[in-house]
Amino acid sequence: MPRLVRTVCPHDCPDQCSLLVQVEDGRAIKVMGDPDHPFTHGFLCAKVNCYEERVHSPERLLQPMRRVGAKGEGRFAPISWEDALTEITGRWQRITAQHGAQAIAGYTYSGCMGLVSRQFHQAFYNALGATRVRLGTICDSTCEAGWEYSVGSGAAIDPERVVDSDLIIAWGANLVTTNVHMVPFIDQARKKGARLIAIDPYRTRTARRADLYLPIRIGTDTALALGMMHVLHREGLTDKAYLGRYTLGWDQMISEVLPHYTPERVAEITGLAAVDIETLARQYGKARAPFIRLGMGMSRNTGGGMAVRTVALLPGVVGAWHKPGGGALLETAGAWSLNYDALRRPDLAPAGQRFIDQMTLGRDLLASQDPPILSLLVQSSNPATSSPDQASVRAALAREDLFLIVHDTFLTDTGRYADLLLPAPTAFEHEDIYRSYGSLYLQKSNQVLPLQGECRTNFQLLTELARRLGLQDPVFSKSPDELMRETIEVEDGPQAGLRLADLEHGAWKTPLPAIGHNLENAFGTPSGRLEFYSRSMLVAGQPPLPEWRPDAAAEAEGSRWPLRLLTAPGHFQHHTSWAGVSSLRRKEGVAACLLHPDDAVARGIHDGAPVLLHNDRGEVGLYAQVTSDTQRGVVVVVGARASHEYLQGGPINVLTSARKTDFGEGATYQSVWLDVRPLA
Numbered sequence: 177m178p179r180l181v182r183t184v185c186p187h188d189c190p191d192q193c194s195l196l197v198q199v200e201d202g203r204a205i206k207v208m209g210d211p212d213h214p215f216t217h218g219f220l221c222a223k224v225n226c227y228e229e230r231v232h233s234p235e236r237l238l239q240p241m242r243r244v245g246a247k248g249e250g251r252f253a254p255i256s257w258e259d260a261l262t263e264i265t266g267r268w269q270r271i272t273a274q275h276g277a278q279a280i281a282g283y284t285y286s287g288c289m290g291l292v293s294r295q296f297h298q299a300f301y302n303a304l305g306a307t308r309v310r311l312g313t314i315c316d317s318t319c320e321a322g323w324e325y326s327v328g329s330g331a332a333i334d335p336e337r338v339v340d341s342d343l344i345i346a347w348g349a350n351l352v353t354t355n356v357h358m359v360p361f362i363d364q365a366r367k368k369g370a371r372l373i374a375i376d377p378y379r380t381r382t383a384r385r386a387d388l389y390l391p392i393r394i395g396t397d398t399a400l401a402l403g404m405m406h407v408l409h410r411e412g413l414t415d416k417a418y419l420g421r422y423t424l425g426w427d428q429m430i431s432e433v434l435p436h437y438t439p440e441r442v443a444e445i446t447g448l449a450a451v452d453i454e455t456l457a458r459q460y461g462k463a464r465a466p467f468i469r470l471g472m473g474m475s476r477n478t479g480g481g482m483a484v485r486t487v488a489l490l491p492g493v494v495g496a497w498h499k500p501g502g503g504a505l506l507e508t509a510g511a512w513s514l515n516y517d518a519l520r521r522p523d524l525a526p527a528g529q530r531f532i533d534q535m536t537l538g539r540d541l542l543a544s545q546d547p548p549i550l551s552l553l554v555q556s557s558n559p560a561t562s563s564p565d566q567a568s569v570r571a572a573l574a575r576e577d578l579f580l581i582v583h584d585t586f587l588t589d590t591g592r593y594a595d596l597l598l599p600a601p602t603a604f605e606h607e608d609i610y611r612s613y614g615s616l617y618l619q620k621s622n623q624v625l626p627l628q629g630e631c632r633t634n635f636q637l638l639t640e641l642a643r644r645l646g647l648q649d650p651v652f653s654k655s656p657d658e659l660m661r662e663t664i665e666v667e668d669g670p671q672a673g674l675r676l677a678d679l680e681h682g683a684w685k686t687p688l689p690a691i692g693h694n695l696e697n698a699f700g701t702p703s704g705r706l707e708f709y710s711r712s713m714l715v716a717g718q719p720p721l722p723e724w725r726p727d728a729a730a731e732a733e734g735s736r737w738p739l740r741l742l743t744a745p746g747h748f749q750h751h752t753s754w755a756g757v758s759s760l761r762r763k764e765g766v767a768a769c770l771l772h773p774d775d776a777v778a779r780g781i782h783d784g785a786p787v788l789l790h791n792d793r794g795e796v797g798l799y800a801q802v803t804s805d806t807q808r809g810v811v812v813v814v815g816a817r818a819s820h821e822y823l824q825g826g827p828i829n830v831l832t833s834a835r836k837t838d839f840g841e842g843a844t845y846q847s848v849w850l851d852v853r854p855l856a
């Protein structure tokens with residue numbers, strides 16, 4: 177008889193599903209969405225509904241290995257854990273004696289979102305005095321910074337409220353692929369007559385389902401939002417009472433900003449028709465409770481911080497925040513006031529601790545001095561695929577004097593450069609707690625299967641290293657359970673009074689203080705209001721009022737290369753976490769780019785032809801998919817893939833640059849220009 181075990185999807189995804197797993201004879205045989213979890217709603221995405229294939233993949237790394245080939249070549253021979261740990265401890269002790277602990281760097285990211293798996297490394301590297309990696313810059317640092325200036329931290333709304341909306345905008349958000357559990361709630365609203373609008377540079381799966389699709393030019397969302405505000409003001413569709421009571425700076429918007437954003441000028445900037453901009457604004461202004469789901473997509477260009485900041489202001493213009501079903505949602509992370517410090521232990525960090533950056537990882541590793549970085553431990557991330565500016569990443573990882581340790585479930589592009597490869601489990605093989613950033617649920621996962629092969633969890637590896645290196649703090653003798661309890665059993669805030677035992681029987685929903693709902697100081701900004709005018713922006717050397725500005729450096733690159741690159745998540749992949757599952761590799765298809773028919777004809781490229789994407793930084797070979805799903809001038813590459821899945825070169829981040837966004841210091845994957853030619 178199969179057993180049924182409830183556990184949690186570990187991916188870096190807003191949905192954070194509750195899973196029911198059938199187990200028989202020591203194997204997971206079927207994975208289903210939990211019908212009792214209100215957001216999971218009894219179904220799973222295209223990837224996780226075959227999680228058992230990831231757990232039991234023949235490609236899994238199940239024992240420690242030592243490199244026997246050249247760095248990057250990927251040839252390894254098995255060794256014992258004892259030998260691997262002795263080697264790490266010995267190397268690290270010698271490095272520390274000669275250069276100090278900052279010559280060691282630790283990089284753990286979001287391959288597993290369990291709080292212990294993802295956060296505990298901070299306590300370890302703090303206590304060790306090692307160099308740490310600034311995290312989030314390849315993903316959400318820019319959108320969070322943009323949101324914070326306008327709405328403030330701590331502000332969130334419940335995505336399930338969208339059922340009461342009558343106009344839903346998926347703005348730079350491909351919900352069907354990256355947030356699919358939001359879709360049934362949107363569908364419920366649509367059954368009651370709500371309209372869905374998608375704003376995206378290419379026709380995504382979400383755009384196909386929308387009532388209206390607006391193919392915006394990349395990096396021009398600030399102008400579109402300001403154009404909408406221009407029309408809303410001109411046509412008397414603003415909520416003056418709300419603006420007066422809950423927002424700051426609207427008068428300056430009217431006098432200084434909005435006159436510059438006529439529909440005609442915004443049409444020139446965004447590539448949309450002036451009449452469509454007016455229609456969008458009118459529909460937004462006349463809706464009873466308009467809801468905007470902001471994705472991170474719009475933040476990944478040189479003006480991305482301002483884009484998120486400006487779009488997040490729109491609900492204030494029409495008073496949507498206080499209408500049930502209305503408002504805007506980027507993340508719900510602000511709803512949590514958990515005691516993360518129990519896992520991170522900032523008090524253990526040495527004064528002047530050094531940080532390098534995910535975004536500039538290659539350059540930072542190559543340039544580090546006093547001391548140079550001589551060892552790096554990577555867990556739960558695959559920077560040799562995901563970080564921009566791969567030429568420097570690869571050059572840094574190939575350094576003969578860098579002792580590289582990679583702890584992963586599979587042999588990744590990064591793992592190929594490792595001196596030591598250590599096997600990590602899937603989430604089915606250990607317990608953890610999970611806090612959603614796209615809904616309001618907190619969950620504890622159950623262990624479904626024993627650790628496979630010789631796998632050790634992130635926590636086990638770090639506590640064992642702590643023991644061998646003589647780190648004395650009692651935190652390294654605690655059990656995961658003790659740490660989970662310390663993290664969630666807080667005395668203040670919305671989670672006050674919660675006990676770990678409360679999570680035993682399913683997900684726990686946090687209560688939410690409503691934002692902008694007839695409450696003074698309802699926003700988390702310095703003024704307590706929604707800030708059109710932001711003094712914090714001014715202090716940071718930024719324009720205090722929203723404005724759209726072309727980026728000079730980007731324009732210079734754009735003037736030399738005719739096409740622009742857009743990269744976005746794959747439907748059947750989660751970055752590269754599913755690269756080791758052959759059925760999903762097949763479903764995602766061959767590595768390809770979407771090319772507009774006009775751009776294809778101009779270059780003699782036919783549908784299905786092998787092509788080379790190239791720019792100043794490098795070349796990547798893949799297949800062309802000729803389609804008007806993309807706009808003229810934009811080459812879309814969907815899905816991150818391992819280098820060997822490309823016809824030549826690869827990964828795609830060979831072409832992207834380490835240039836940072838306007839604020840938040842995030843990635844500008846979408847500010848990349850190139851050309852395409854047939855591949856012989």
Ligand SMILES: Nc1nc2c(c(=O)[nH]1)N[C@H]1C(S)=C(S)[C@@H](COP(=O)(O)OP(=O)(O)OC[C@H]3O[C@@H](n4cnc5c(=O)[nH]c(N)nc54)[C@H](O)[C@@H]3O)O[C@H]1N2
Nearest residue numbers: 348349350354375394395471472473474745746749750751
């Ligand atoms: N299936 C799947 N799901 C995932 C992931 C995955 O790899 N696969 N990754 C997860 C992770 S880590 C994250 S951070 C989230 C990301 O999920 P989202 O927040 O949805 O962000 P993206 O998918 O990167 O971008 C969303 C959309 O923005 C569009 N876009 C790009 N540039 C612009 C622009 O300038 N303006 C506008 N309006 N739109 C633009 C892109 O074409 C894309 O369709 O998804 C998570 N979910």
Ligand SMILES: Nc1nc2c(c(=O)[nH]1)N[C@H]1C(S)=C(S)[C@@H](COP(=O)(O)OP(=O)(O)OC[C@H]3O[C@@H](n4cnc5c(=O)[nH]c(N)nc54)[C@H](O)[C@@H]3O)O[C@H]1N2
Nearest residue numbers: 287288315555556557558562583584585600743751752753
């Ligand atoms: N050009 C371009 N580049 C991008 C993006 C883009 O849109 N365009 N998106 C960016 C975004 S949003 C993100 S978040 C990053 C993601 O980039 P990465 O952080 O590199 O994400 P993954 O490729 O999923 O790598 C996660 C790894 O963790 C491993 N893993 C899973 N669970 C565990 C565990 O418990 N322990 C250990 N030790 N390992 C584990 C998985 O097997 C996988 O190899 O990529 C970014 N890169």
Ligand SMILES: [Mo]
Nearest residue numbers: 188314315316
């Ligand atoms: Mo991400």
